[in-house]
């Protein structure tokens with residue numbers, strides 16, 4: 001099958017740049033040196049950079065093998081942003097208020113020499129000269145091999161996805177020839193290299209919800225934070241069904257019946273996970289409830305695709321072609337202006353309207369494996 005093409009909204013990009021040129025402060029455009037705010041007043045803080053659309057897994061909820069098969073057209077190498085291009089854009093995003101960068105994919109550790117990119121990004125500074133919070137989400141298979149190099153390059157933290165400890169179920173869910181032990185070895189290697197670790201588990205009712213307690217038991221007291229993610233209707237290929245979503249509240253009730261928990265206050269506005277601590281001091285867990293309790297109101301995340309399209313929401317169908325702008329020879333001021341203008345015009349809040357506008361679910365939109373979580 002052909003690539004599920006995200007449409008590039010060049011028209012909106014051009015329009016956004018024109019808006020910027022005409023100085024539309026009301027829409028959050030950066031004419032004052034202040035970080036831009038979007039049309040709903042949300043600042044830009046978090047940039048997710050997808051460095052590849054390829055993966056060594058075929059998780060059914062993300063890259064079902066019948067779609068992402070031998071005939072699927074992944075992005076050819078020359079279409080990807082180079083490390084220099086990514087770093088230049090990331091630096092301009094940092095000047096626009098971004099404080100945190102997460103590398104994702106596809107599987108980001110499949111991108112050759114990704115540690116070089118991390119070293120380049122580690123040299124960037126945000127507004128006020130602060131170093132950026134640099135992290136990465138991975139399925140963990142290549143982590144045992146790469147953790148030390150990633151740490152030495154300047155990675156601050158890592159998130160590792162793991163949906164099941166049960167060997168057969170793990171193989172079925174990832175649809176690949178690896179074992180959960182490979183991922184657990186990656187987690188150990190990351191911890192040994194000094195990287196704080198979070199573990200992401202996507203919960204699907206009737207598939208792996210019986211792994212909630214075993215996973216919690218495995219990571220309690222380990223120092224790693226386990227986060228339960230509601231199964232989302234990202235993209236158009238995973239056949240999402242609300243019946244398979246296990247609400248975060250239910251996950252919490254199942255855990256609390258075993259181990260009493262208390263709510264923790266958010267560390268910063270826009271924090272994605274709701275955090276809970278075990279009363280017995282054995283660490284904390286997180287709930288990412290994007291389906292049952294939308295958190296669009298604080299969403300401060302922008303997403304850059306492997307070939308340089310800027311998306312303002314995980315559920316967007318259209319991206320702004322920053323690569324064209326970069327390769328047109330635009331100077332920093334022009335690109336910075338475009339970023340501010342694009343962000344200033346942002347109104348996205350898909351999860352808030354998921355229930356009230358079910359027909360929107362069928363609209364074409366980007367795939368998770370292309371843009372990252």
Ligand code: SAM
Nearest residue numbers: 061062105106107137138139161200231232373
């Ligand atoms: N390959 C890496 C990994 O799996 O960690 C990084 C990319 S993956 C797209 C990023 C995160 O998105 C993972 O934690 C994955 O479990 C999550 N994810 C993918 N599809 C999802 C879906 N339909 N609903 C909820 N989370 C999903």
Ligand code: SF4
Nearest residue numbers: 055057059062106139
């Ligand atoms: Fe690959 Fe991550 Fe998607 Fe699984 S969730 S298929 S590991 S990109």
Ligand code: SF4
Nearest residue numbers: 296299313314350351
């Ligand atoms: Fe942000 Fe879009 Fe998710 Fe809402 S639906 S939280 S706007 S990415």
